[in-house]
Amino acid sequence: MDPKVRLNELRSKMVTLDRQLARALEERSKLTREIQSLGDHPDVEREQLKRFVEEQPEGELTKEALRTIFEQINSATRAAARPARVAYLGPEGGFCHQMAKLHFGAGAILIECATVADALEEVRRQRAAFCTFPFDSSVDGMSVSAVSALAETDLVFVGERTLSARLSLMNVSGVDKEIARIYATSAAHATSELFRKREYPYASVVDVRSPTDAVRRSKEDPESAAIVPEETGRDAGLEVVKENVGDEPELRCRYGIVGTRPASRSGNDTTCLLFSLDDTPGTLFQVLGHFAERGINLKKIQSRPVRAASWDYVFYVEVTGHVTDRAVVTALEAVKGSTKYLKLLGSFPTEA
Numbered sequence: 001m002d003p004k005v006r007l008n009e010l011r012s013k014m015v016t017l018d019r020q021l022a023r024a025l026e027e028r029s030k031l032t033r034e035i036q037s038l039g040d041h042p043d044v045e046r047e048q049l050k051r052f053v054e055e056q057p058e059g060e061l062t063k064e065a066l067r068t069i070f071e072q073i074n075s076a077t078r079a080a081a082r083p084a085r086v087a088y089l090g091p092e093g094g095f096c097h098q099m100a101k102l103h104f105g106a107g108a109i110l111i112e113c114a115t116v117a118d119a120l121e122e123v124r125r126q127r128a129a130f131c132t133f134p135f136d137s138s139v140d141g142m143s144v145s146a147v148s149a150l151a152e153t154d155l156v157f158v159g160e161r162t163l164s165a166r167l168s169l170m171n172v173s174g175v176d177k178e179i180a181r182i183y184a185t186s187a188a189h190a191t192s193e194l195f196r197k198r199e200y201p202y203a204s205v206v207d208v209r210s211p212t213d214a215v216r217r218s219k220e221d222p223e224s225a226a227i228v229p230e231e232t233g234r235d236a237g238l239e240v241v242k243e244n245v246g247d248e249p250e251l252r253c254r255y256g257i258v259g260t261r262p263a264s265r266s267g268n269d270t271t272c273l274l275f276s277l278d279d280t281p282g283t284l285f286q287v288l289g290h291f292a293e294r295g296i297n298l299k300k301i302q303s304r305p306v307r308a309a310s311w312d313y314v315f316y317v318e319v320t321g322h323v324t325d326r327a328v329v330t331a332l333e334a335v336k337g338s339t340k341y342l343k344l345l346g347s348f349p350t351e352a
Contacts, residue, residue, distance in 0.1 A: 025073065032077040047266040047349040049074055075105030087111040087122035087131035091185060093211030093232040095165050099255050100132050103161055116149045123155055123258060130158070136254035137165075144304045147316055147345070150258060151274055156346030159257035160270070167192055167246045171218055171225040174239030179203050183214040184227040192227050195245040212236075262323070263348045269322035270299065272345040275335065276306065276314045283338060284315070290334040291319055294327040314341065323347040 053067045061069075088100040090112040100110050111128055113119040119131035135146040150157070167188055171179070182196065183206050189196075196205065208214045214226035215236040225241055226233065233240070263269075277283045291298055300318040321328040323344060336342055 025077070028073070029077045047268065071102070075103065076107070077105075083107045083109055084130060085109045085111065085128040087113050087119040087128040089113055089116055089119055089133040091210030091212070093213075093215065093228060094185075095163065095229055095253060096132060096134060096255060098229055098231050099161055099163055102163075103132070103159070103257065104130070116146045120149055120153050120155055120258065123260060124153055126260075130257055130259045131155075132161075132255050132257050134253045135256045138250065138252040139248050142300075142302050142304075142316055146256070147274070148304075150256070150345060151343050155258050155260060156262055156344070157256050157272055157348050158259040158261070158263040158346060159348045160254060160351050161257070162252055162254045162351055165246070165251045165253045166230065166244045166249070167227050168230040168233060168243045169195075169225050169227055169241045169245050170215070170230070170233035170238040171241055172222070172238060174241055176225075176241045178223050179225045179241075181206055181221060181224040182227060183208050183217045183221075183224060185209070185211060185214065188214075188227045191246050191248065191251075194247045195242075196227075199242070199245075257348070258346075262346060265322040265324050265347075266349040268350050269320070269325075269347050270318055270350045271321055271323050271328055271347040272316070272318050273332075274314050274316055274341070274343040274345060275339040276312065276341040277339055279312075287335055287338045290331045290338070294331050296321055296327055296331055320350070321347075 049070050050067070053063055053070060056063065056066060084104045086100050086104050086108050088110055089096045091097070092112050097110065097112070100108065104110075111119075111122055113122060113131070116133045119128075119133055122128040123131045133146055135143045135150075137143075169176075169182070179200060180203055182200060182203050184192070186207055188211070189205055189207060196203070206217070208217060211226070211228040211232045214228050215233050215238055218224045218226040218238065219236065226238065227245060228238075230240060230243065275287065277287065288298060288301075297320040298317065299320060300316070302316045303313045304316065306312040306314055319328070319331075323329070323332070324347075332342070332344070
């Protein structure tokens with residue numbers, strides 16, 4: 001067959017498939033709107049999609065590619081049905097901002113906040129449906145201040161996302177010659193110091209308020225580059241000069257998604273809680289034993305000092321299961337008898 005004829009035939013088939021996809025997506029959007037009206041939580045739908053992708057056989061598209069495509073479809077249809085108002089820990093263009101766009105869709109109304117407490121207050125006052133902030137990292141561990149701020153409210157974790165926190169050096173051309181100035185936030189400046197001193201010792205560093213400011217100023221300055229999350233640079237039309245320029249190249253951050261209503265049970269959940277103990281021998285062992293006796297896996301435990309009390313500690317714990325699971329319910333009832341303070345921080349679908 002003539003290649004041009006074959007090419008036209010393939011393009012015609014692709015257009016037909018695209019029309020079918022558009023009709024299917026329209027129908028899916030209608031279903032999403034009805035699901036939202038009945039109060040279903042987005043993380044339950046996300047967990048369902050994850051299981052669906054895992055069940056698919058390997059083909060032209062890898063499971064990772066399928067997962068990315070369906071996550072974007074999920075976010076876009078939810079945003080089209082009812083754009084969510086989401087408070088996030090700034091700055092604009094930072095990793096938390098990018099995570100909020102990925103999780104809630106490009107149509108979400110995003111509200112920048114200076115502190116975790118401010119983000120939580122937006123939800124508490126019903127100016128936002130959800131808020132998100134980093135609360136754990138692969139380098140520094142749990143953020144004590146973030147978890148403490150959540151514990152002081154009646155809000156709960158309803159989801160989690162873990163993303164790579166990789167910074168890239170970017171500019172308009174994607175070429176590294178004649179870079180006289182590097183625009184970066186103070187945080188990006190600090191976390192890429194070794195790279196800059198080694199690769200661009202003579203370039204001046206200009207501190208900016210946000211990654212969005214960094215890319216804007218770099219676009220206006222032909223002898224410059226910006227150190228920003230790659231997606232932020234791509235959104236503004238910048239090209240990568242050098243990727244993964246942070247001093248911790250494998251840094252990953254875990255983001256908590258917080259709401260007013262508990263997340264529904266998905267069948268593969270994580271429950272978070274805080275507790276403090278009397279200073280007597282074996283008390284911690286006794287508390288943890290309540291979970292072990294019921295076959296509940298302890299995923300994470302970390303202690304932190306209580307601000308107002310000398311040498312007193314509170315424990316942050318993550319266990320497998322949902323707060324409505326019978327084993328978790330009975331374990332928590334038993335734990336209450338062994339603790340001075342117990343605070344449930346929420347249950348949510350466990351991220352793969």
